[in-house]
Amino acid sequence: MSENSTTTLAPSEPSRRWLVSRLRDRSAIDGPPASEVPTWMDKWWTPLAVFASIGVLVWTAIWFGNNHLAHDPFFPVRHGIGDVWFGGFARWDAEWYRTIAREGYVYFPGVQSSVAFWPTYPVVIRLLSWAFPTIYITGTVVTVFSSAVVVVVLRKWAKLFVSPAVAFTAVALLCVFPFSWYLYGVVYSDALFIATAIGAFYLVERDRYFWAGLVGILATAGRPAGLVVALALVLRVVERRNLASGAVGVRQLFDPRGLTRADAPIFLSWLGVGGWCAFLWVKFGDPLLFVTIEASEGWDQGAGPSTWLKFRLLEELQHHPFAWSTMSHVAHGLVVIGALFLVPRVKHRFGWAYTVYVLGLIALPLMGTKDFFGGGRYLLGAFPCVVVAAELLVARPKLRMVILPLSLMMMLALAVAFGRGSYLS
Template identity: 25%
Template sequence: MIGHELTVEAGAKTGQVVLQKSRRSILVRRVMLSYRRARLALFCYLACKVLGVSWIALQSSESDKSLVTLLGYLWDAKWYLGIAQHGYGQADLIPGYGGGPAGRWQDLAFFPLYPGVVRAVSELLPMTIVGTALLITCVSSCVAAWGIHALGTVLHGKRVGLLLVILWGLLPQAFIQSMAYPEAMFTALCAWSLYALVTQRLITASLLAVAAGLTRPLGVAVVAAVVITAVLASSRGRRTLSAIVIAPLGLLGYFVWAGVCTGRPLGYFDVQRDWNTRVDFGQSVIAATSRVAAGNVSAVEQASVLIVITGLVLLWALLSSRPPTAVIVFSLVLVAVAVGVSGYIQIKPRFLLPGFTLLLPAATYLAKAKPITLAMTFAVLAFISFKYGAYFVTSEYTP
C-alpha cells in the first residue's frame, strides 16, 4: 500500500513537471511566433531610429554638445540619472512664480521604475550610468514597437500593425524614444497591457498596469483601461476582481510613498504644484493656441500646438471607428491628462507620445493606399520628424 502511494505521488509530481514544461514550451512558441510576425516592423522601426539619431548627430557636430549629452543628460534625463545613481532626495531651489514665494523642485515628481531598472542593470553591465540608460531606452522602444505591432495586428491585421509601428516611429516627438526618458518603457508596458486586454488576459494586463503606474503618472490611462474593461466584462469571477484590485497598486503605491516622504497625505501633488503642474482643464493649451494665432511665438511652440490639435482630431477619428473599450478608455484618459494638466506647451507632445492608439485611424487608412503614396507619405513624415527632433534637442526648449 505504501509503495502504491509513493508511486502515485511520484507520478503526480512527474505529471506536474511535464505540465509546467508543456506550458513553458507553449509560451516560448507563442513568443517566437509573435516575434517572427513582427520582424519586418521592428526592422523598419530601427531604421527610423538610426536615421533619426544620425540626423541629431550631424546637428550635434555643429553645436558644443555631444550626442551622448543631447540624448542622455538634457532636461528631465538628469533627474532620472540622479535618482538611478543616488536614490531620491535631490531638490533644486526655484524662484517664485508671478512674484510668489520661492519653492523647490523635488525629484519625487519622477516615478521610480525607469531609474530603478537603470540602476539595477548598471550594476550588472560594465557600462556608464548614461550608457545603461540609453541602452534600456533602446531595448524598451523595440519592445514597445513589438507590442504596438501585436495590438495593431490583432485589431486590424498585419499590414495595419506594420504601418502603426512606422507611424509611431516617425512622430515629430519620436526623438524622445531615443533619450534617457521613461516614455519608451512606459509605451511598451501600455502596448502589451492593451494587447493582453484585447486578447482577454486580465491578470497579465493588470500586472503590466502596475508597472506602468510605477513609470509615469500617465499610468492612470492604462489602469483605467484595465479597471473599466474588467468592470464591463460579461463574465465576472475571481480573475476579474483580482484585476480590478491589482491594476492601481503601482500608481497608488507611489502616491502613498511620496506622501510618507513629504509627511503630507497629498505630498506628491504638492511636489507637482512646485513644478507648476496642476489640473487646469486645458487652459494652458488654449492660451498657447491663442499666442500662436496672434503670431508672436517660436516655431517649436507653433509645432507643439499643431501636434496637440492633430492629437485631438485623431482622437475623434479613433472614437468614430468604434475600437474596443480598452482602446477607447486608454486614449480618452491619456489625452485628457495630456491636455488638461498645466505646463509648457512644448512638453504636451511628449505626453501624447505613448498614445499610439490615436494613430490607428491613420494606419487603417494608409493600409489601403498604393505603394507610391505610402513611400511619399513616409518620406515627408521622416523629414519632418528628423528635422524637428534635431532642432529640438539642440535648442533650449524642454520636452
C-alpha cells in the same frame, strides 16, 4: 458569424477563441486579404527591422546635432565616457532621472523637485546601472530595448483587430511620428511606459490577467498616465466579460457584476500607482505630491482655469505669434486636436475601454499643461490612435506615400535639434 465581428483570444483556449464583439467599425477598412499582403510584411522580425533601420537615421541625426552644431547654453559640450555617441540623448529630463537613479527622491516645497517623475524608469536604470559605464548609457539601453518591445507588441496587438497590412503600417507610422525620436535612445521614461502599457493590454486580450496585472504595475508606476492605464485595464476586462455574455449598451457593458474570481488579478495593476502614492505619503506626507509639485516656479502648471484655458498660449499668440516657442506650442496643440478627431474611430474599432485610455492620455496635455507643450510626446502612448490612423493611410496609398516620408523628415530635423540641446517637448 463573420470574422469582422470577432475578437481574437489566446490560441491555448480554443473553446473561447472567438468572442462576440460589437467593438468593430463595420465601415472600417479591413485591408487586403492575407494572400495579398507581402510575405516579408508578416514576419516576426519585420517591426524590429523597421525600427532598427529608422533608428540608424535617428542616431545619426542626434549625433550630428551633438557633435557639429552649437549647443544650447544649458548643455555645454561634454567629454565624458561615450558622450560622442550617447551625449545627445541625455537632455533636459534626463538629468532628473540620473539624479533619482543615483540619489533617490527629494522634495523642496515650491521648488522643482524629482518627485514629479514617476519611479519605474529610474528604478530600472538603477537596477541595471552596474552593467554599463554611466547612468546615461544605461538609460539609453533601457529606452532602445523598451522601444523594440513596443514595435513587436504593437503589431501583435493590432493584428487582433485589423489586417496585417494595417498592423504593419501602424508600426511604420509610430516609428516615423515627428516626436518618436524619444523612442530611439533618449533618456526619458516614455518608451518603457508605452512598452508596459501596450504589453498589459495585449495580455488582457489573450486572457492572461495575472501577467497583465504584473506588467500593469510597471505601467501604472511609470508616468502620470498610469492612473488611466490602471482604470482602462479593469474596464477592458469588464467589457470583454460582459460582451461574452451578450451585453448591449454602455450600462450592461460595464456592469461589474459580470466579473469572476478569475478576473481578480487585473487589479494587481493598481499596486503601481498605489505604491507610488504610499511612498510619497510616508516619506513626504502628501500622497498626491506629484500633482502639487507641478505648480512650482518654472513649471507653473498648477491645476486651475489659467492652465485649462491656455492663457499662457493665448498671450504668446497675441504678442509673439511667430516666435519659435509659440509655433512649437501650436504644433503640440495640433497633435492633441488630431488625436481628439481620431477618438470616434478608436471607439468604433476597439471599444469603450480603449477610448477611456486614449481620452485619459489626451487629457494630460489638454488639461494639465498651460500651452500644450509636451503633447506630442505624451501621445506617443496613444497606440489605438496610431492603428486607426494607419487604417486611414492603408485606404489611401497615395497619401501614405506622402505622410510617412514627410513625417520621417520632420522627426529627423527635430532629432538634430534635440541633439544640440533644444527644448522641444
